[in-house]
Amino acid sequence: MSRLDSFIRRLTAQKRLLEDVAGRIPGIDGCVLEVGLGNGRTYDHLREILPEREIFVFDRDLSCHPSCMPDGEHMILGEIRDTLAYCGPRVKTQAALIHADIGSGDPTTDLATSSWLSPLVDARAAPGGYVLSGLPLDLPSFEAFPMPEGIRPGRYNLYRKPL
Numbered sequence: 001m002s003r004l005d006s007f008i009r010r011l012t013a014q015k016r017l018l019e020d021v022a023g024r025i026p027g028i029d030g031c032v033l034e035v036g037l038g039n040g041r042t043y044d045h046l047r048e049i050l051p052e053r054e055i056f057v058f059d060r061d062l063s064c065h066p067s068c069m070p071d072g073e074h075m076i077l078g079e080i081r082d083t084l085a086y087c088g089p090r091v092k093t094q095a096a097l098i099h100a101d102i103g104s105g106d107p108t109t110d111l112a113t114s115s116w117l118s119p120l121v122d123a124r125a126a127p128g129g130y131v132l133s134g135l136p137l138d139l140p141s142f143e144a145f146p147m148p149e150g151i152r153p154g155r156y157n158l159y160r161k162p163l
């Protein structure tokens, strides 16, 4: 498969899954965490499909499209390993949805990321909350969901924290 095809499939999967999970969380209190702002595409989609939710965004850089800039209260700048661990004073609720898109494509870096990210995600997720991640995470107490039809298993990962 060409890189263009792979990129299109990845973005298609992100959009479908974000919309799928947005439809599952109406009964779950809490904010949304966007872990990895990047260009701001998925952040922009999240704020469009979940307009009533408070969304906090994490990245070490602010390199998004100007129309996708979070406000200063909701943009948490720095290394996610630190900011997600110590964001409690700003992010006062647990998260109904965490979307993490910080894969590097390098298997060693991604394994290391997954190992420090998993416990931080576990700590920030609300009971019944959902985690959507490009990288597989080690969340043994969570329920892993199969991908909806048409999305290749392993392309993205969906978990739910038990109530």
Ligand SMILES: C[S@@+](CC[C@H](N)C(=O)[O-])C[C@H]1O[C@@H](n2cnc3c(N)ncnc32)[C@H](O)[C@@H]1O
Pocket (backbone or CB within 6 Å): 035, 036, 037, 038, 039, 040, 041, 042, 043, 058, 059, 060, 061, 078, 079, 080, 081, 101, 102, 103
């Ligand atoms: C693939 S991009 C996110 C793309 C985004 N979902 C979008 O739709 O535009 C990943 C982002 O995560 C950030 N990132 C990756 N690892 C990070 C880390 N350990 N700490 C802080 N930011 C990180 C990068 O700076 C980059 O902006």
